[in-house]
Amino acid sequence: MTKTPTLTTANGAPIADDNNSISAGQRGPLTFDNFRLMEKLAHFNRERIPERIVHARGTGAYGTFTLTDDLSDLTIADFMQGVGKKTEVFTRFSTVGGGQDSSDYARDPRGFAVKFYTDQGIFDIVGNNTPVFFLRDPSKFPDFVHSQKKNPRTNLPDPAAMFEFWANHPQSMHQMTILMSDRGIPSSYRHMNGYGSHTLSFWNSDGRRVWIKFHLKTDQDVKTLTGAETAGLPSHGAQRDLVESIDLGIYPSWTVKIQVMTETEAKHSALNPFDLTKVWPHNEYPLREIGKLTLDRNVTNYFAETEQVAFSPSNLVPGIGASPDKMLQARLMVYPDAQRHRVGTNYQQLPVNAPRCPVNHYQRDGAMAGLAVCPVTGDTANQNGDVNFYPNDRDYAPKPDPSVAEPPMPLEQDAWVGAFDTEEEDNFSQAGNLYRIMTEDQQKQLAANIAGGLIQAETSVQERMLRQFAAADEGYANRVETAMKGLL
């Protein structure tokens, strides 16, 4: 029989009584020596860290990525070599706009973030359940998020503001069409696809670069809900679904695929391959199956793991690089900045964020330094007493490895530096193509979902939106107009 552990203070000292504060007499006030009470209350006051500015509500689980196709032809990434290679992962699913206690069933994109603990450092896919995004320029992100979150006066959702943003930003047309379609509310996190969305680069041992996109296709089938079907569902339903399914041994999985574009194809492509509002047509850039992602272990502590996990598009490993996608470029800087604020300077030392391979660098100190212990060397992440400057004359001290250098990134010839207005880009063809492959029932659902919000916007917003729908497809505009009239 195991012995019941003794209740202690945080400094480990046994506690005699945790129910009663020390007071001056039975009916008297508390005394100044209630330091145990103070510890308990002071820690309680500090239990919260800032919630994520977006994607605040989420749920996570551990699992494995198994490589089913050797990718040494495309990349030197260590976890992409050798069929059968297994890599531990942590995945966090989320909604975007709502706070931590908002509903899992909002009409909202879903975050799909995967942390690969590779032998050569951490690689993150920080994607969504949609292959494109609302924006192609990061300077629009705060405006966009403000318009989608709650109204600053009423603190209520504000569909009129959402459409006001979209009326002023035709670049959102493609993603807005996906959001308002029957795919806008996944029935659970297990029943949706994931997409890296951005174009990344792979480079191989010959230094040859290709551009790639990640796709994670659910093996559980895509299942969705209509707005009406979400009424009455518990706000934490998708979280419960994932936790319980893993606890029951029903492990969700996704088939991982990539699209590949050569540098030459990219140079001659009419489509800007680095425009996040566009998909790469599958008939021109077919999907290549590369692996399987399976989730089979729930967290042991939600706060320590799921709340403090820090994903970033800048978590790249040798063989996988960024691309000129302007949105990605901003994201490379933004995420670590957010996490230094949200979690703290040494957030990468927390167990869920710590690499599973040795970390050797010359960064030192800061709040809570020394938390992590390297699983390989047993050293602390503050590098013990080792030399703290580079270069130095010590043979044993860490040195860069030129063999992992990324090939130089090609730039546009005769490029000049300036602010580029992308208003003239084709914002409508792919939205129109998507509309035309929908069944009549799907087109009706799309129009009804849009009409419900658009009817609340100003007339000039409605007019501009109808012009955008018509630019995608006349039938699209007609259906939305009819659906709006039906609501008058």
Ligand code: HEM
């Ligand atoms: C310039 C555009 C963007 C900015 C400035 C931005 C900013 C942020 C920030 C600050 C966070 C919170 C990070 C944290 O506190 O840990 C976040 C979370 C997230 N973002 Fe973005 N984001 C952008 C675009 C995107 C895009 C295009 C996608 C998907 C394709 C995306 C997917 C996610 C996901 C999945 C999370 C949650 C990660 C998690 O589960 O912890 N974001 N974003």
